[in-house]
Amino acid sequence: MATRSRLRSTRLLVVVLVTASLAIITIDYRQGQGGPLEGLGRGAQTAMAPLQRAAETVTRPVGNFLSGLAHLPSLEGDNQTLREQLADAQTQLTTDQELQQRVATLEDLLGLRGTLDPEAVPAVVIGNGVSNFDWTITIDKGSSDGIAVGQPVVTGSSTSPRLVGIVVSVTPVSSDIELLIDQHFQVAGRLSTSGETGLVQGQGEQDLSMGLISPDAQVDLNSDQPVEVFTVSYEINGEHGRFPPDILIGEVASVVKNSNTLETSVTVRPAVDFSALQYVLVLHTGRSEGGPG
């Protein structure tokens, strides 16, 4: 008798919890941004940020060591490739310096502004997404440092930035960044060789896909120069894109063959190694909230 009543109370408990979960899913779907759950979520993130920061400081060396072990088999090959690339780069450098000077003079003449806003907030990565279906990172700067939802995030330096992602939520002390490999991420891209534009979309752990390229575009992967993809700026009805131009997104890895003659699509390997990302720059662009890339 006692067992049966305990069984019944367990069942009741589960029904209550399942109902609560379903209610949360429904409320979250209907409320969109700025509802009560959003506030609760932000509270939880604010509370977790200092703990994450502490844990990150302690565990970073351990994580680095272990992920280094995981990458060990590929290190030898990487080393060889890098040596070859270095030799190539050094020859390239001499020619480039000359070009650089010419470009600098021309830019001065035209009075071009730097492509990036000089206001960039450096931040430390203190956490990663908590699930296999969530490609985000958490950084240690938030709204009190002037970070707002919709600001682009890069790594590297302000002169040669590589795209990381975009700010999707902020608390006073931390922010969440949606990485460009996230399945909801979209950005307009431009091929370095032909200047053709297209739409770059995240694919999770796989390479990014870039579609909507003109079918006439020639993408030659056999030449010495890698085909790189950069962000482009555009303006539609007075609305600017979210990303400043000329941020490196990645390198074209393959051309997707299909019978569709209306567009060409390629896969793009991101320029950033997200598993080793430690420092990022958040760019203060004039416009923050807004639609896709």
Added chain:
Amino acid sequence: MVRRVLSLTAVVVTALLLQSTVFGQLRLLGVRPELLYLVTIVIALLEGPNEGAVVGFAGGLMQDFLMNQPKGITALTLTLLGYAVGMLRQFITSPSPLLPTVVVGVGTAAGIAFYEIVSLLLGNLDMTAAYGVKVAVLTAVYNAVLTPILYPLLRRISEGSRPRRVVRF
């Protein structure tokens, strides 16, 4: 009772913290372990369906709030997972020390598959079936490998916080 709630809360928060920091970098073949699934299954195995469901719900909800995904799906998944494992416990009689490892592996795969299906039905996940299976299988293997390390620890915590425990001098 208070002691029990506190120690289970500490376990869940620690799991979340590790999940979002060190295990975020420790990807094997692009997949990371899901510590909350592991904790829910082990607690359900040790304590039964009630605790399994409650820990699953609370842990899942906390994880949901830290994710850039619709809230509540992990909570739903882990509630059902905790309850199911807790109920299945009475049918398991094997004394094998490998048992928790197997249960964690199978349970994680089933839980991830359930999460993927719910997300897919809600139109939130866009992926191929092959990728979904890969994530479920690899996460299950990863969790199973971690079980022999974490199971004894979780058992000690859970037994230590049980009410009316025998005090030895």
